[in-house]
Amino acid sequence: MRFGNILLSLALSFIVWSCAASEERDFKNAAKKLNKVLIELNDIKSKPENAIKIDGKVVYQLNDEKRIKFIIDKENEWEDLSKRLESYMVKYPKSPWADDAGFCLVIMFLSISESRNNYYIQAINEAKNFLARFPNPHIENWTKAEFKGSPAFEIIFGKISARDECLKRILNLPEGESIRSFFTRAIIKEFLKADKISEARKELRALQKESVEGKELFICLQNEIDRHEKFRKMENEARAGHGNQEGRTLGPGPKKSKY
Numbered sequence: 001m002r003f004g005n006i007l008l009s010l011a012l013s014f015i016v017w018s019c020a021a022s023e024e025r026d027f028k029n030a031a032k033k034l035n036k037v038l039i040e041l042n043d044i045k046s047k048p049e050n051a052i053k054i055d056g057k058v059v060y061q062l063n064d065e066k067r068i069k070f071i072i073d074k075e076n077e078w079e080d081l082s083k084r085l086e087s088y089m090v091k092y093p094k095s096p097w098a099d100d101a102g103f104c105l106v107i108m109f110l111s112i113s114e115s116r117n118n119y120y121i122q123a124i125n126e127a128k129n130f131l132a133r134f135p136n137p138h139i140e141n142w143t144k145a146e147f148k149g150s151p152a153f154e155i156i157f158g159k160i161s162a163r164d165e166c167l168k169r170i171l172n173l174p175e176g177e178s179i180r181s182f183f184t185r186a187i188i189k190e191f192l193k194a195d196k197i198s199e200a201r202k203e204l205r206a207l208q209k210e211s212v213e214g215k216e217l218f219i220c221l222q223n224e225i226d227r228h229e230k231f232r233k234m235e236n237e238a239r240a241g242h243g244n245q246e247g248r249t250l251g252p253g254p255k256k257s258k259y
Contacts, residue, residue, distance in 0.1 A: 023088070027097040028142065030084040034104055035147055037077060038111055041070055042150075071112045071119070078119075081108060092133060099137040102130045103179065107153065110186055113193065120190045124203075127183040127190075131211070136176040166220040181217050188221050192228045200225050 044066045071078075085105040092098035109123035130137075147153040170181045184207055191200035204225065208218045 023091070023095060024097060026084075027088050027101060028146075030081060030088075031100070031104055031143060031146055033077075034081050034085075034108055035150065037074060037081075038108070038150060041067065041074075041111060044070055068114065068116065071114070071117065074112075078108065078112060081105075089133065096138075096140060099134045100140055100143045102126075102134055103137065103139055104143070104147075106130050106183055106186070107147075107150070110190075113190060115194045120194055124187050124190045127187045130183055131180055131207075134180075137179050138176060139179070166217070166224065169216060169220060180211075184211065184217065185221060185224075188224065192225065195232065197225060197229050197232070200228075 044063050082105060085101040085108075088095060088101035089098050089105070092102075106123070106126045109119055109126050113120040113123040144153065166185055167182075170178050170185065173181060187207065188200050188204055191197075191203060204218060204221055208215075211218075
């Protein structure tokens, strides 16, 4: 009887191990597929004659038209990857790959989000879902190595120096807090990308109530919203002034004297 129990225990242990190994393999395949397509997206550059120089280095600007077409053409792949990554997320906290999957899902939608498509809405929703689901996320070393070179991954993990104050603060935090703070900021930035300033302010207040992140981050984000609003106001005033100037130029000239 005791021998039978031992065999049963070993069989169950093997099944658990086998399932875990299969899950890890499946997640890694999905992550590799995502990384491949994000590299393709990031490599859509302009023609050499349209390159610009920054700090003495030649930088090829993104070709917006090709980028938008690429995102549209890959719609089925985004949907497939979204379903696969979501299937691993629900296994938190048992699976060590759950928060990696959630992280990858948010990065995917942030990468394909444009003000001219609705992916920015999904980027916001997935980032909020991540914050609610993973209170202390940890990204495995395999995932960090696989996505090495991806701009979002590189910034979050301190491989690229941050120029603005918000990112500098975020990068000085422990990994879990840094990821959560980065996604909190991403939510606000996505609203601003679509010029939804009032929604950004409303969301910031909601996030501040629910969040465990420090108040300095929210002050920083409030300043970002204020700067964006100020910039848009100046832009609109300049456009209106330009229109008035054109109106004066194109309008009827002074009446000729009859004398």
